[in-house]
Structures are given as structure tokens and as C-alpha cells.
Amino acid sequence: MTTTHTASKQVPTTTGPSSPADEALRRQLAASIPEQRFLDCVHCGLCLSACPTYLETGDENDSPRGRIYLMRAVADGRLNLTPEATSHLEACLDCRACETACPSGVKYGRLIEPFKVAMESDAVRESSVRSGPITQATNLLTSTLLTKLFPSAKLTQWALWPARWLQQWGLDGLARSWPARLMTPEILQRMHRLLPKLSPPAPPLPELLPPVGTKRATVALFTGCVAEAMFSQTNRATARVLQHNGCEVLVPRSQGCCGAIHYHNGDRTQAIALARQNLASFPWREIDAVIVNVAGCGAMLKDYGHIGEEDPAISPVLLEELGSFAGSVRDVSEFLMALGPVAPGHPVPLKAVYHDACHLCHAQKIRQQPRDLLAMVPGLEIAPIEEAEICCGAAGSYNLTQPDMADRLGRRKAKHIRDVPGVAAVLTGNAGCALQLAASLSESGSPLPVMHIMDILDKSYGPLPSTDSDD
Ligand code: SF4
Ligand code: SF4
Incomplete structure (x- = not known):
């Protein structure tokens, strides 16, 4: 695959007087990112070839090293959050390939995630003017879909009915016709492009599934929101695989979304509210593990403790609970290999x-x-x-x-x-x-x-x- 490299130069770091949005951003960054995290980066550049966006653009500002430089300059007050700086930071996938590549142990996720939370927070958004092709109305629609619809498996199931009918009647192509494209916001077109072949909604999993043979462990299954709406068969397959491996499987009905969508869209308050819902739903202290089969949800659940640390308002008791819950979370493959899988x-x-x-x-x-x-x-x-x-x-x-x-x-x-x-x-x-x-x-x-x-x-x-x- 050919990599396209463009002329690479760092975004300049003198940008004139700060706006109220820049001041609000700096206050939030000071509260959530210790300066040492930026200083851990020694600018060696060994992470560049691991970064997907740098591989595609060849632009230093789209690399981990460049983004760390930008974030630090904004936090230090040497750079205001210009549209150019914003676009390079928003283009980061938060894939964390740079963490794997970095010999200095830079915790890049612990930089970009709180930075994006601060950047997307109401205080910063309300007083800033963002440029770019996405209008305010589109932003509102995107944010509503991401933070209100997707985190509910039930609402997502309902919202999928029109697409399901179109698929059943063989009219799915209509949604791709030019009149439909003309009238449909781009985000809905993007969502339609990603839709798999939809099955009818599955009945909820029983709250308790017995092990096959002798019981070897008791686990609780995290079923997720979008994953349960679109891939309910995978949750059922996961439960059966666990049962075949001697696991008693609990499926708490009151569990919620992991909160990743909210957190990555700047709403840490709602992400922590969902974390609290999951703390109340899962008997994590009494079981062997909380099992996840979606990598993104697993990473979020395992990060509850770190996310709690970013919020100075969180009590020590809740912080301990978030960390303890996070410590009980296992990806299903991780758990089965540790248990010793039945062939x-x-x-x-x-x-x-x-x-x-x-x-x-x-x-x-x-x-x-x-x-x-x-x-x-x-x-x-x-x-x-x-x-x-x-x-x-x-x-x-x-x-x-x-x-x-x-x-x-x-x-x-x-x-x-x-x-x-x-x-x-x-x-x-x-x-x-x-x-x-x-x-x-x-x-x-x-x-x-x-x-x-x-x-x-x-x-x-x-x-x-x-x-x-x-x-
Ligand atoms: S998280 Fe991924 S996209 Fe972002 S800087 Fe690191 S490697 Fe690049
Ligand atoms: S993030 Fe790590 S690998 Fe990348 S430039 Fe900094 S120290 Fe080097």
C-alpha cells in the first residue's frame, strides 16, 4: 500500500490572545492531565510508523509526537485551540497503536482522552467558534444519535425497524438512490452504509444460564447497547461458549451502556453516571469476572478507575469501587484462556x-x-x-x-x-x-x-x- 506523504510542518505555537473558550479549556486540562504525562514523551519519533493517520497523511501534526506537542502547547498557553489544531487532534483515532510502539511508556490514551473530553465539554464548545464542514445542526444530530440513541439497545432496535423493513422487502437500494442521498443528512447515510443484514430483535437472554457439566466459574455477561441491537446472536453465542466451559452466566437486566460513546464525546458526567449504573447492576465482588466480548466496551470498563481519577469531584469510596469493578472485567478470550478452555x-x-x-x-x-x-x-x-x-x-x-x-x-x-x-x-x-x-x-x-x-x-x-x- 502506498503511503501518501505531504509536506510536514508543525502548527505554529503563537496564536494571539486567548478567548474565554481557551481559558475554560486550560482550566479543565490543568485539572485532568498532570504535566508529567506530556513530559514522558522524549520526541524520539519511534511511534510514527505505527500511527494510521500519519501513515496516510505523512503530516507530523497527524502523528502521536505531533499531537502530544500540540496538546502540551495548548495546555501551556503557547497555542490556542485553532481550527487547524482541532482538526489534527480530532483526526486521532485513539487507537493507541502509539502506546504499543513507544519505548518510553507514554500513556497516550491518558492524554488524548481527557484532552478530547475537555475540548468537547459544554464550557468550551459554548464559547468557541468551530470551523469546518459540519454545521451546528449536524453537530446536534450527530451528538443526539451518538449519546441518546446508540447507548440504548431498545431505542436502537426501534430505530432499526425502517432499515429492517427495507431489507426484508428488497428495497435497501432505495436508500442509496440519489434523491434519498440528497434528502438524508450525511451521518444517516454513513450509518446506513454500515448496517449489517438485520435479524428480528431477539428476546432478552435469561438472567441466569447454567454451566454445562461441573461448575468451574461464575461470571456476568456485559451485553452492550449497539452490539446487542445489531449482533444479538454474538451475545448468545458468547453465553453458550461460556456455558460449554463450565461457567454459570449471569446476565443482569439493569446493566447499561459502558459510557464510551459519552466519554469520547466529552460527556464525562454521563459516562460516570452509566458507570455507577453498572456498579449497581453487576455483583462484581462476588463473581469470578465481568465478561465483555466487544473490545471497545472492554477497554472502557477497564478504564473506569482512571476516568474517575480525572474527576476531582468523585468521592474516595466511589473511586475505590470504580477501580475494583474495572479490575474484575475480562475480555472473553482473556478469561477463557486463563480458565483453561474446553476443546x-x-x-x-x-x-x-x-x-x-x-x-x-x-x-x-x-x-x-x-x-x-x-x-x-x-x-x-x-x-x-x-x-x-x-x-x-x-x-x-x-x-x-x-x-x-x-x-x-x-x-x-x-x-x-x-x-x-x-x-x-x-x-x-x-x-x-x-x-x-x-x-x-x-x-x-x-x-x-x-x-x-x-x-x-x-x-x-x-x-x-x-x-x-x-x-
Ligand atoms: S492513538 Fe492512533 S491515531 Fe492517535 S496518535 Fe496514537 S497511533 Fe495515531
Ligand atoms: S510517544 Fe513515545 S515513541 Fe512517540 S515520540 Fe514520544 S517518546 Fe517517542
């Missing part, structure tokens, strides 16, 4: 590639466990892929809010997948990646099936001995 028996003859979700391999450092689980499936061949750890462009809601770069990265990933001779499927551990990969492959003329690794393991374990406990 699945049914062959799944398939040549596939495994796509590393950024929030699994970089944020959670989970690379080998999914591969080890897949290696147990008889007949399944996993082929290597170039740039396996480079983001596919999904990155939470990035493929809705940064369409140009998301599409470039989607095409880059699709090419690497198509370059694998005989590949018949793509496997991953993140619902957002599955949507982005399926859309990118389809647009590249190779509509390969994209599945969660739990879907494949479920096939290989086969049905439960009794259907009493299954939906």
Missing part, C-alpha cells in the same frame, strides 16, 4: 484472517488469547495479514464523525485482507470493527463474511446439551 469438537473448515481490534491489542494488550482459542477449532486455518495491528477506521464512532480518514483506512485494510490468497472470512473481537470491515470489503468488491470469534467457537462447540436454558 471444541466440531470442525469448521474455513480459511480466515484474524483482525486485531485496536482496543483489544493496544488498549488491553490482548493479542495471543483470541488466536490460541481459534487454533483449537478443528479445520479452521488463520492466515497472517499485513499491518494486522493498524486500525481499520472504525474506532468507536470515528467512522461516522471522520468519514474521509475512516474510508481511507477501511480501503487500506480491505486491500490487505483481499491480498491473502483463498481467504473466505474475517474474524475479529469487536462489533464496530465488524461493521467497518464488512462495509469496506463490500465496497471494494469482496463482500466476505465478517464474524466475531465467539460465533466461530460457538459453531465448533455445537448446541448445548439441553435447550432449556437457551433462548
Whole structure:
């Protein structure tokens, strides 16, 4: 894949007097990011070749080192948050590939995440004028969809009915016709592009699912919001795989969204409110683990303690609870490999590639466990892929809010997948990646099936001995 490099120069760091928005931003940054985190970066540049946006643009300001420089200059008062600086920071995927590459242990996620929270906060937004192609109305629609609709599996299910009917009646192409495109806001067109083949809504999972054979562990399953609305079969497959491995599976009905969408859109207050809801829903102190099968949600749940630390208003008791809950969270592959998985028996003859979700391999450092689980499936061949750890462009809601770069990265990933001779499927551990990969492959003329690794393991374990406990 050819990398396009443009002339690279740093955004200038003298930008005139500060506005009230700049002052508000600096106050928030001082409260949430200790200066030492910026100083940990020694500007060696070893992270540059790992950064997807730098690989695509070749612009220093789109690199981890450049963004750290920009963030520090803004925090220090040497740079105001100009539209140019904002665009380079907003273009960051928060994929954290730079953390994996950095020999100095820079916690880049602990810089860009609170920085984006401060940048998107009401106090800063209300008193700043943002330039760019997205209008205020579009911003409002985007924010409403992201923070009000998506975090509710029920609301998302309802909102998907028109798309489901169009798919059922074979009229899905209508939504792509030019009159429909003319009348539909771009974000809705982007959402439609990502939609998978929708199944009818599944009935809720039972609140308690028994283990197959002798009980080895008690776990609680985090079912998510968008993931439950669009990939309910994967949650059910995950529950069955856990049952096959001797787990009693609790599925608390009162659980909520992990809060990642809110947090990444600047609403830390709502993210912490959702964290509190999950603390009240999951009996995390009495079970072996809270299990997650979506990499982005897992990274967020594991970060509850750190996010709490950014908010000076949080009590020490709540901070301890957030940290303790976070410590109980496990990705399903991580948990099964630690438990010692029961070998699945049914062959799944398939040549596939495994796509590393950024929030699994970089944020959670989970690379080998999914591969080890897949290696147990008889007949399944996993082929290597170039740039396996480079983001596919999904990155939470990035493929809705940064369409140009998301599409470039989607095409880059699709090419690497198509370059694998005989590949018949793509496997991953993140619902957002599955949507982005399926859309990118389809647009590249190779509509390969994209599945969660739990879907494949479920096939290989086969049905439960009794259907009493299954939906
Ligand atoms: S998080 Fe990803 S996109 Fe952002 S600077 Fe790091 S490597 Fe680049
Ligand atoms: S983030 Fe790490 S790898 Fe990148 S320039 Fe700074 S110290 Fe070097």
C-alpha cells in the first residue's frame, strides 16, 4: 500500500490572545492531565510508523509526537485551540497503536482522552467558534444519535425497524438512490452504509444460564447497547461458549451502556453516571469476572478507575469501587484462556484472517488469547495479514464523525485482507470493527463474511446439551 506523504510542518505555537473558550479549556486540562504525562514523551519519533493517520497523511501534526506537542502547547498557553489544531487532534483515532510502539511508556490514551473530553465539554464548545464542514445542526444530530440513541439497545432496535423493513422487502437500494442521498443528512447515510443484514430483535437472554457439566466459574455477561441491537446472536453465542466451559452466566437486566460513546464525546458526567449504573447492576465482588466480548466496551470498563481519577469531584469510596469493578472485567478470550478452555469438537473448515481490534491489542494488550482459542477449532486455518495491528477506521464512532480518514483506512485494510490468497472470512473481537470491515470489503468488491470469534467457537462447540436454558 502506498503511503501518501505531504509536506510536514508543525502548527505554529503563537496564536494571539486567548478567548474565554481557551481559558475554560486550560482550566479543565490543568485539572485532568498532570504535566508529567506530556513530559514522558522524549520526541524520539519511534511511534510514527505505527500511527494510521500519519501513515496516510505523512503530516507530523497527524502523528502521536505531533499531537502530544500540540496538546502540551495548548495546555501551556503557547497555542490556542485553532481550527487547524482541532482538526489534527480530532483526526486521532485513539487507537493507541502509539502506546504499543513507544519505548518510553507514554500513556497516550491518558492524554488524548481527557484532552478530547475537555475540548468537547459544554464550557468550551459554548464559547468557541468551530470551523469546518459540519454545521451546528449536524453537530446536534450527530451528538443526539451518538449519546441518546446508540447507548440504548431498545431505542436502537426501534430505530432499526425502517432499515429492517427495507431489507426484508428488497428495497435497501432505495436508500442509496440519489434523491434519498440528497434528502438524508450525511451521518444517516454513513450509518446506513454500515448496517449489517438485520435479524428480528431477539428476546432478552435469561438472567441466569447454567454451566454445562461441573461448575468451574461464575461470571456476568456485559451485553452492550449497539452490539446487542445489531449482533444479538454474538451475545448468545458468547453465553453458550461460556456455558460449554463450565461457567454459570449471569446476565443482569439493569446493566447499561459502558459510557464510551459519552466519554469520547466529552460527556464525562454521563459516562460516570452509566458507570455507577453498572456498579449497581453487576455483583462484581462476588463473581469470578465481568465478561465483555466487544473490545471497545472492554477497554472502557477497564478504564473506569482512571476516568474517575480525572474527576476531582468523585468521592474516595466511589473511586475505590470504580477501580475494583474495572479490575474484575475480562475480555472473553482473556478469561477463557486463563480458565483453561474446553476443546471444541466440531470442525469448521474455513480459511480466515484474524483482525486485531485496536482496543483489544493496544488498549488491553490482548493479542495471543483470541488466536490460541481459534487454533483449537478443528479445520479452521488463520492466515497472517499485513499491518494486522493498524486500525481499520472504525474506532468507536470515528467512522461516522471522520468519514474521509475512516474510508481511507477501511480501503487500506480491505486491500490487505483481499491480498491473502483463498481467504473466505474475517474474524475479529469487536462489533464496530465488524461493521467497518464488512462495509469496506463490500465496497471494494469482496463482500466476505465478517464474524466475531465467539460465533466461530460457538459453531465448533455445537448446541448445548439441553435447550432449556437457551433462548
Ligand atoms: S492513538 Fe492512533 S491515531 Fe492517535 S496518535 Fe496514537 S497511533 Fe495515531
Ligand atoms: S510517544 Fe513515545 S515513541 Fe512517540 S515520540 Fe514520544 S517518546 Fe517517542
